[in-house]
Amino acid sequence: MAYHYDVIIIGAGVAGLYAALQINRHKKVLILCKAQPWDCNTFYAQGGIAVAKNKDDILLHIRDTLNAGAGMCDTENVEIMSIQSLEVLDDLIARGVPFDKDETGNLLFTKEAAHSTNRIIHAGGDCTGRVLHSHLITQIPHTLWKNATVTELLIHDNRCYGVNVLTKRGNYNLYARDVIIASGGVGGLFEMHTNAHTVAGELHGMILENGLKLCDMEMLQFHPTVFVQTTRARKPLLSEALRGEGAQIVDKDKRRFLFDYDSRGELAPRDTVARAIYDYQQKYNAEVFLDLSMFREHFFEKRFPNIARTLHGFGYSCYDPIPISPAFHYCMGGIATDTNGKILGMDNLYAIGEAAHTGVHGANRLASNSLLEALVFARRATFEILGKEASTWKMREFQPRNDILECEYDGNLKQILRKLMWNKVGIIRKKSALLEALGGVEVMLQSHIGRLLRLRLLTAKNIIESALLREESLGAHYLVE
Numbered sequence: 001m002a003y004h005y006d007v008i009i010i011g012a013g014v015a016g017l018y019a020a021l022q023i024n025r026h027k028k029v030l031i032l033c034k035a036q037p038w039d040c041n042t043f044y045a046q047g048g049i050a051v052a053k054n055k056d057d058i059l060l061h062i063r064d065t066l067n068a069g070a071g072m073c074d075t076e077n078v079e080i081m082s083i084q085s086l087e088v089l090d091d092l093i094a095r096g097v098p099f100d101k102d103e104t105g106n107l108l109f110t111k112e113a114a115h116s117t118n119r120i121i122h123a124g125g126d127c128t129g130r131v132l133h134s135h136l137i138t139q140i141p142h143t144l145w146k147n148a149t150v151t152e153l154l155i156h157d158n159r160c161y162g163v164n165v166l167t168k169r170g171n172y173n174l175y176a177r178d179v180i181i182a183s184g185g186v187g188g189l190f191e192m193h194t195n196a197h198t199v200a201g202e203l204h205g206m207i208l209e210n211g212l213k214l215c216d217m218e219m220l221q222f223h224p225t226v227f228v229q230t231t232r233a234r235k236p237l238l239s240e241a242l243r244g245e246g247a248q249i250v251d252k253d254k255r256r257f258l259f260d261y262d263s264r265g266e267l268a269p270r271d272t273v274a275r276a277i278y279d280y281q282q283k284y285n286a287e288v289f290l291d292l293s294m295f296r297e298h299f300f301e302k303r304f305p306n307i308a309r310t311l312h313g314f315g316y317s318c319y320d321p322i323p324i325s326p327a328f329h330y331c332m333g334g335i336a337t338d339t340n341g342k343i344l345g346m347d348n349l350y351a352i353g354e355a356a357h358t359g360v361h362g363a364n365r366l367a368s369n370s371l372l373e374a375l376v377f378a379r380r381a382t383f384e385i386l387g388k389e390a391s392t393w394k395m396r397e398f399q400p401r402n403d404i405l406e407c408e409y410d411g412n413l414k415q416i417l418r419k420l421m422w423n424k425v426g427i428i429r430k431k432s433a434l435l436e437a438l439g440g441v442e443v444m445l446q447s448h449i450g451r452l453l454r455l456r457l458l459t460a461k462n463i464i465e466s467a468l469l470r471e472e473s474l475g476a477h478y479l480v481e
């Protein structure tokens, strides 16, 4: 059976949902996501969405974003993002997203690291992603297939004719006039990460196997503080706002060792703190803890309800030392796109959200700019799709692939890949370790493996090769001898 759509959207995070919302119900749109719709990074976003507060703030927001990006940002796209943040905010308010407000009904703006002013809007306290996602999904007028894993992009010449998708009911080719990739980042490639389990860079691998380009994949952001006492690779994030409000990072003797690395201690920039913790753990084989005992329990539960709930779930209160580590968090690089999210070299294939490279983050992301990027470029991509003249493209049928998607030992190899990426392509990099990682990935690529693992390996290989090409430290790419 062949299915035909106007638009297929791969991914049901903020990028995919917001794109779908721009397209009216008379178009035939299909959203695909791997597990449940809430299994996405969007759902876990805590802090908020950065926006220019008003027209006067645009220049400052642009400047803060460019500074964080360490000279590697695409200035045009940064300008677009900041200017259009005003329209996106109006649109989200018109759609009734319940952002946090003061008693008189004015939006509350908070501040995060490296922003010169309070310009982060938030919802549900520290549950912005969950509130946003839950709100947008109820408004979607289109069909959504959950448990639907895209395994292939059906590409011929410069056109994407659709996707191959694996569902519980079987494997299908689905065809569409336009296809949007909103499949998120690459968290699943790392042993420690903050990302949803569905996010593993497979679509990035499909881009590479079709001879298309990924950009700046060496630029990976690591979060300094996640809770580590869980068996899963995904580790709950402990927001930087905790340190902003007084939480301390200590070793088992309660020593605040961060001051050995930077006089700003806990308030040093995110990268510095992540590197210091990682270095201390490696050098002294030490456990590291977050000390929250200065908070009164009542205050902690009110100010950080999400984090308090998570810690309680694992049997911890704010009076216990919380075992922490840094973890992979966000991918600044991605699928190379133009200013409307169209993938370079393609006629009708788009990438938006964390999957895409728009260049707005450069070598390092300014806090809370990622949800904004996803919203702004999702809108731009759909506007371009809707504005196109109805072209007379010719349908092309593809034979279903017979590739084995998963082999017996793929699970073990995935764990090996994760350790390799965490230990050798992580927070502190060495050329020799990168070369070892590359060798390891190449050996795995030669093994008897399933297609889904092969796609992850292609993405990992691209990250390592990009890191090897950048021979000096810059932004999130930190190289030592």
Ligand SMILES: Cc1cc2nc3c(=O)[nH]c(=O)nc-3n(C[C@H](O)[C@H](O)[C@H](O)COP(=O)(O)OP(=O)(O)OC[C@H]3O[C@@H](n4cnc5c(N)ncnc54)[C@H](O)[C@@H]3O)c2cc1C
Binding pocket: 010, 011, 012, 013, 014, 015, 016, 032, 033, 034, 035, 037, 039, 040, 041, 042, 043, 044, 045, 046, 047, 048, 049, 050, 128, 129, 148, 149, 150, 151, 182, 183, 184, 185, 194, 195, 196, 198, 199, 200, 202, 203, 237, 329, 330, 352, 353, 354, 355, 367, 368, 369, 370, 371, 372, 374
């Ligand atoms: C813990 C945490 C906190 C964060 N806090 C903030 C914050 O406060 N502010 C901010 O701006 N950013 C934050 N971020 C980053 C931000 O949440 C993400 O960059 C953003 O949500 C990405 O949205 P997305 O729609 O691109 O991808 P996601 O929300 O990750 O969605 C990806 C979708 O793609 C689907 N998918 C993946 N592969 C396939 C496949 N092969 N087939 C079918 N479907 C597939 C998944 O199932 C999922 O539906 C945070 C991230 C994390 C992890």
